[in-house]
Amino acid sequence: MQIARREWFFDFYGPRLYAMVLGQLPAIIALFLGVTDLHLLAKLLSLGLLALPTAFYHIALTRVRHDPVLLAAVMAVIGVVFMTTSFFIVGEYNTAFAVVIAVTVRLMTAERLTVTDGAFLFAAGVLSFRTYEVMIYCGPLVALMIAWCIRRAPERPRFATTLHILATLLFLGGTVVAADSLIYPFSQDHLSKTAATVLNAWQNVQFDLTLLAALVIVIWAIVRPADLSTPKPYLFAAFFLVLLVFSPLLMLTDTLVRPHAKSQYVARSMAGLVVATIAVLIWIYKSPLADRIAAFRELRRPEAARRLMGFGLLMVLAVVPTDAFLTLEWRNYLQTVRTIVREQSGVIAYENTPLAKPPLDLLVEPWILPSQSLVLRSKRGDGIIAPPNNFDSWQPFPPAKPYPLGPFIWRD
Template sequence: MPPAVAYRVIILLLWALVVLDAAVARGLFWDGASFLANMLEFGTFHDFYPERSHVDWVTQAPTLLLAEAGVRNTRLLAIVYSASLYAWPAALYHVALARVRRDATLMAAVAVALAAVYLPTSFFIVGEYNVAYAAVMAAMAVVVTGGAGRRRDGVILCAFGALCQASYEAMLYLGPLVAAAILWGLRRARRAGATDDIGSLLALLAALTFLSSALVSLQAVVEYWNLDYFVRVRAATFDFWQNLQFVIPFVGLAILVVVSIVLPRWLERRGPALLLGLVALLLAATPWLRRLDPEAMLFPPAHHIARTAAGGLVVAIAIAMWLHVGWRHAGRWGGPPRVLVELRRPEVGRRLLSAASALLLAAAVPDVALSRLWVGYLDYFRGLVTGHTGLVRANDLPMRQWPQRLFSQDWTYPALSALVRSAPGQGIVVMDKDYRSNPPFEPSCGTVPRLEGYAWR
């Protein structure tokens, strides 16, 4: 597949998924319903905590503006909220692709990030990591294409840094990585005489902003280290195997990397394309694996679980992009490894791009399959709400059966109920609680919103 065609196909797919995800209001999954309900109830931003506020501000602002303007249709507000949640990472990945489109190997790296990081973790789109990871990929794309010393690109990098400054704890290690890459790019630009004082100042400011994101993240880690929620998060770090959409491409890419390092000339042959082709076929088949084993199913909550491992994959991809561009000549560390030499061969880059594009197309299959199941769940849940009055006991409902178990989260039932009501007095789904187990991460998220004047139309 020619790079120009691959670029257009990936961009079209990326934004088509944004439209689909917005249309089916996927932003209401899990915490998203509570976030939206609290935004409408209190008329202001709802951020998990201040250290993630910048992402919440930019993704919640359109919905709050519509509510302020008098819009009371919760279906429309849910669509707009979902569109904003998905459009931000899509736009950032679009920037990354646009910057690297003249280098097939770099474009393959961004396509891999979409297939192995974004799509396998984005059903939980309310998670701020989706925007943070995309911003890091976009920033690295700007740096490795020579933008660290130019004025316009300096402004862009500063904007990315400001967004990441209060985004997600992964910036604890991603922030210094991007900052180091910017300083390397600035040094390179100075040697080539491709910058001036203003361009240098902007690059230094961008690097400082990314470094500060690490300090903000460190503050969050220290402050919440012993919080029950974060204890559970740390304990689940290596449970990413529960996410088939993540673990299948992850294992395939790991095999590709190891074999390519050991046998670099393998990249000149069809082996990598065949390997990724097999991985793509298996990934595309995941919606039907449940027929062979009931537990081998797509599981949206696992998107949330795999986010930490996905951050490690972002680090690996970003470093690979940096080495691909930066290690071209012999220096104090010697000449570049043979694998990097092979990756710079145009025909190798084109084959990898074609394989990565196929992997991305395959990754979209389970993503769309989950969207279809989500539509059924939302219709079912809304039927419960509109068909009853008063409290509806979730304990009497098949919420632990497939496919409801894919999307149910007991402490968000009241918020989702309030959002999908079409008239006052309709049902509110609640789970019997002992007030000790499985509490919401924030008390306000476990309450029943009033949402007076709002209705699903």
């Protein structure tokens, strides 16, 4: 909506500017080419927002394709973090997490300092400079890894080394930007609410079950590392993946504990810690310290490495049914909103719509209802759904005075 209204990038928050701009680029290009179909622009915006983290994960997967253990680690991040927290892909943290993993595996698989690796690190550092607050701890971590790689490199070619050093400074700069955004937030109320909901990650069933499966393997590896070459730990961990596959059936009950699109967002803070932890484990695995750790020694056996890689793939596949369920649920929600606004005019009371009843009420975000209505209208005179009567927080515009969007309209 804001892109169409401004006919330009919606760059409302400086500390996340670079991820915002790159994600919006396909939609902006289409806008400059004369596209006025909000449906097409929405698809292009989704494409841009998804393509950015997906590109970095593909880079990471390509880099580790010959190392089963590192391949398993990257797939674990995709399964535990990306696929369970990215349903509303607008969050810039999705890109930040992907950058951290791509940079980590790039560093830990490098045999020497090269200009190609240095250029990649430099580009990733530029992007991370203004991407997300998670850089407050991921920035120093990545900078330390780069410094470690420079120190242990057999040779230090001048240009390649310079690029690595510049990348280090950029990641540290990203830390400063992230810290400043937390010390001087654009909204103290938003920051307080975010901090208060950190422990609400348990509400994300997908995140919980995949993380529990991963923790079973980690704890088992610490207690009985020799079992990593056997099916036993993976069979126990698979119990949680089976629960995840069948968890959409919980919608048939009255419980609120089930896969839920809005719950994905609240797990982002805990997900950042998972990403940082896996990055550290990758670092240790590729360092001389790994020789002193029984689990890592065991994982150097082909049988153990293959089993871990296979389980990493299972973690990714196990999330697919719930993501498919959430997609169908959200599609039904949007179709309902579209039908409501096109069959009525003026301001529509939320309480008089199907959105106020289960299960659609679980998908409603009150402050954004007017914006969703405006975007999904087929003509200027279509209705606008007002937030619930008891809603008294900020909203982009009064329902009775929607933004003028000119020629932009949603076309089916």
